[in-house]
Amino acid sequence: MQSRTIYLIGPMGAGKSTIGRMLSRELNLPFRDTDQEVEERCGADIPWIFDMEGEEGFRQRETAVLALQMEEPSYVVATGGGIVTREVNRRLMITHGFVVFLQASVATQIKRTAKDKKRPLLQRSDREQVLADLYEKREPLYRQTADLVVCTDRGSPRHVIQEIKQAYFSK
Template structure:
């Protein structure tokens, strides 16, 4: 039985939260979304945190969440798209879990985030360029941390979950 935490990493719109919830039910493991956890601990939403503390303040809060998970029972954790920007975060996830990079093209990200007003980095007219730039910057870091890469552009979340459960030896 999988005894390590499964971390889902990847760009915004890759399906980390959706697949994470479904995967946690499939494996009968608790689910945690780091963005939600940061909001709960802070008592404020992510746009407010970005506005008050900047991206660096938000990233520090993500690190605190990851640190608090060390030594905890296995669970499924959906992370924010930029969590890999800190080397410490990558090291924490690699050391304590099985890391899955949910890959999604910029076109898929555009489609899935089109109506989303809660993503501070996308509150600009050049959303597609922002997504492309973020992907170019972060993609090598996702790959560096990943034990498994799964494309979420086509196919159903069920297929993605099947791939993950087989890779962790529970499928």
């Protein structure tokens, strides 16, 4: 059995949490979600953190959570969409794990996040433009960080998991 953490990176709505939970069950590894960890450690939800500390405050908390996970055994970790914006986060994931970029088109992201009220960056009327701008800025960072790129627009989560497992065990 591999002993590396699997980090799932990608934009909002790519399926990081859903695929992460399923993959963790399949590999019998604990599952972590960096956004949930930040909320639990802070005692507040992400929109509140953004309101009180701004995006930079949230990103600092996110890096602290990521660094703490380096000291623990292997996990499947679903990260927040913007985790790659900090170079320290990219370096931590590359050094300590197997990084999978779950790629999703803006159209897919719009569909999957339509009813979500917990994403501070999407609490605007121009959601599609926000998602397109974020993707354009972050996509090169996702690619540079990833060991594997898997598109989640079509096909089942089961197919995505099989693709991840095959690459993970062949590395």
